[in-house]
Amino acid sequence: MAEDLVIIKSESKERQYQSLLPQIEALINGEEDLTANLANVAAALKEQFGWLWIGFYLVKNEELVLGPFQGPVACTRIRKGKGVCGAAWLEAKTFIVDDVDQFPGHIACSSASRSEIVLPLLKDGEVIGVLDADSAELSHFDSVDEEYLGKIIAHISL
Numbered sequence: 001m002a003e004d005l006v007i008i009k010s011e012s013k014e015r016q017y018q019s020l021l022p023q024i025e026a027l028i029n030g031e032e033d034l035t036a037n038l039a040n041v042a043a044a045l046k047e048q049f050g051w052l053w054i055g056f057y058l059v060k061n062e063e064l065v066l067g068p069f070q071g072p073v074a075c076t077r078i079r080k081g082k083g084v085c086g087a088a089w090l091e092a093k094t095f096i097v098d099d100v101d102q103f104p105g106h107i108a109c110s111s112a113s114r115s116e117i118v119l120p121l122l123k124d125g126e127v128i129g130v131l132d133a134d135s136a137e138l139s140h141f142d143s144v145d146e147e148y149l150g151k152i153i154a155h156i157s158l
Contacts, residue, residue: 005020005023005044005047005048006019006023007047007048013144013145014144014148016048016049017144017148017151018148020044020045020048021148021151021152023044024040024041024044024152024155025155027040027041027044028040028041028155028156028157032157034156034157034158035067035068037156037157038055038056038067038068038156039068041056041068041152041153041156042054042055042056042068042069042070043070045070045133045149045152046070046071051071051133051134051135051140052071052072052110052112052113052134052135052136053069053070053071053072053074053109053110053113053132053133053134054069054070054071054131054132054133054134055067055068055069055070055071055074055131055132056068056069056121056129056130056131056132057078057085057129057130057132058121058128058129059089059127059128059129062079062080063077063078063079063080064077064078064079064080064085064086064089064129064130065077067129071110071134072109072110072112073109074109074110075107075109078107082105082107083103083105083106083107084097084100084103084106084107084116084118084132085107085118085130085132086107087105087118088118088119088120088127088130089120089127089130092120092122092127093120094117094118094119094120094146094150095116095117095118096116096117096141096142096143096145096146097115097116097117097141098115098138098139098141099114099115099138099139100113100114100115100116100134101114103116109134110134112136113134113135113136114134114135114136114137114138114140115134115135115137115138115139115140115141116132116133116134116135116141117132117133117141117145117146117149118130118131118132118133119131119146119149119150119153121153121156121158122158123158128158129158131149131153133145133149
């Protein structure tokens with residue numbers, strides 16, 4: 001089912017998430033296909049926030065493999081513990097990186113990326129993937145992003 005999003009840009013970041021969250025819930029409610037849901041979530045977030053890159057990596061054969069995303073081409077495979085995504089997988093926790101050039105072992109899929117947030121996708125206590133967002137601005141992501149992106153991924157049936 002195709003939906004049109006109501007995008008609000010003039011409000012605070014928190015208000016933007018509050019407006020977007022029920023729309024994402026409506027998009028994925030009743031859809032059981034993980035790829036379809038991840039694709040719609042990535043598209044909705046990209047449309048709302050205009051980040052450089054937003055997408056998912058899924059654990060397959062002991063690697064993170066590129067899944068649905070919006071933005072420039074991306075790294076296809078990431079090993080556990082490598083870069084911000086691999087660290088989030090290894091430690092099963094969210095990483096907010098204000099300056100990716102200062103993150104040890106950062107994987108530069110795009111030289112335009114300046115800051116990043118990565119949240120693990122958990123199923124039965126195991127990391128099965130990560131949500132990764134990159135911004136062309138330094139220190140772009142914060143606890144508001146962590147809170148609401150966490151709420152969004154909690155609605156995805158993994």
